[in-house]
Amino acid sequence: MKRDYYEVLGVGKEATLDEIKKAYRRLAMQFHPDQNPGNKEAEEKFKEAAEAYAILSDADKRRRYDQFGFQGAQGSGGGTQFQFDPSQFAGFEDILGSFFGGGIFADLFGGGGARRRSGGGERGSDLQYNLRISFKEALFGVDSKEIDIPRQDACDTCRGSGCAPGTSPQVCPNCHGNGQVAVRQGFLQMAVTCPRCEGRGQIIPSPCSSCRGAGRISRRTKVKFRIPAGVDRGQRLRLQNEGEAGIMGGPPGDLFIAFDVEDDPDYERDGLDLHRRLEVPWALLVLGGDFPVETPYGKESVRIAKGTPSDKVVKIPNAGVPRLRAAGRGDLYLHLRVAVPTRLSSQEEALVRQLLEGAAVSEEGGEEEGFLAKVFGSDKGKKKKKKR
Ligand SMILES: [Zn+2]
Ligand SMILES: [Zn+2]
Known part of the structure; x- marks a missing residue:
């Protein structure tokens, strides 16, 4: 329990x-x-x-x-x-x-940075796999991602020992298991790595035929793991013991997954925040009202105030990238842009002309700024010089 x-x-x-x-x-x-x-x-x-x-x-x-x-x-x-x-x-x-x-x-x-010896075995190498994922995968994470990697795995026949079935490693007769031998040079006595066992302290009298005593074989292996929501380009995930198999019973190394994230046509990521351009009808900026927008987490409605400037940035809190190690998300910023209609019916065109004329009249009268002037953000000083 x-x-x-x-x-x-x-x-x-x-x-x-x-x-x-x-x-x-x-x-x-x-x-x-x-x-x-x-x-x-x-x-x-x-x-x-x-x-x-x-x-x-x-x-x-x-x-x-x-x-x-x-x-x-x-x-x-x-x-x-x-x-x-x-x-x-x-x-x-x-x-x-x-x-x-x-x-x-x-x-x-198991594994990790330490390269401590255990029973003469040597820890396997760490591996790195560069994984390109979509913007959505980075944002939402993936419960079970599978990759296929070439790797040195422990030999199935000898289970990594390198010894033929029924045999076992022996203590190296040259260094008596120390892995080092003493060498005299004049007055100096130095310890050097044993040449017979290459410092392992053990030798394999009858090598396994599948791996020729290496204890490892190269093959492609499937590895499954979870991608946490919110990963970013350049971040690495460590999968312990998923690196190369150890040598002569040593522990395996680790596998690092290095992420690269594809660009998204709609969203631009800046740390935990997302940015997106949003085209809105100019009439909406003029009159104000609610406007439906898509966020990665579903539909939202944005309230546009009457007389909103054309370059306004609207923030939708908590609709950005999830935090990796904590609750909550960044924010989504919508950069408004006026959608200018390119095709108008004759009736619509007449209405817009009427508006334009209205703007001209109010200019001459020196009264309030016209609606269009507000929408397109021209200032009064410039306007006065213009002659129609
Ligand atoms: Zn083997
Ligand atoms: Zn030796």
Whole structure:
């Protein structure tokens, strides 16, 4: 049974972010593996606290957790296993990095920046995949995106050990498993990498025939992941352990997805805000009224005030790009532009002429500005000089 996240951190349901941070920090220090070497229980406690913190420190996830429990916190498409969000990861290092010098999370949760050896194995390389997504995909995210990548995977026959079935690696007779041998140069004694095992400390007496002892094979592999709503061009997502397989039982590397986002014909993105040109009939600017507009999130109605200038910018709050790690979105700015009719019926033309004449009359009379003058924004000084 999973424990309630609030219970794990020992805080109340109403706890502030600051209280959550403090509680997590206290637990993380207490159960940190460096303080409790070899203590499995402490490690579990540490992971449990990290998971609780990942959810409760994120306003959006916390709300979903409060509402729907564990399932809610993981979002749709998430399995029963806790999904480690790489963007959250950065948050941990912010808090704890200064204490433990980073790297520890990578070790605990598999992969990461640390290249620590485990049982002579070497960590697999990190990979980067450049993924071009549409404007809409960036805006709304994608629950399950699948890509097909060429990758070094662990050999199925030997499960990555590189040894023929029924055999196992042996301690390197040259360095006796140290991976290094001493070399004397005059008075100096130096340790150099063992040439026989290349520093691994182990050799493979009978190599696996499928991978010729490499433990890895090249193949194309399908990888599935979730694209969070709001990603932008140039941002990277880290998929832990989805990089190349490790060498001789080492941990796999990570896969980074680097995003490129296609332009959209209608919207221009500026950080969290969106901008869009909007053609409106001039008569609407003159008379005012409601005007229907499309936003990425559906139809909205914009109220245009009577006598609105032609270059007005209308802001629709919260109709921009979703924030990656928090609730809410940026804004949508509609840049109004007068739609000038190019075809008029004779009746319409007569009406417009009438309006123009009306404008001329009011000019001569030196009275109020004409409607058209208002719409097209000419100022009085210029107008007076004009002769018709
Ligand atoms: Zn093999
Ligand atoms: Zn050796």
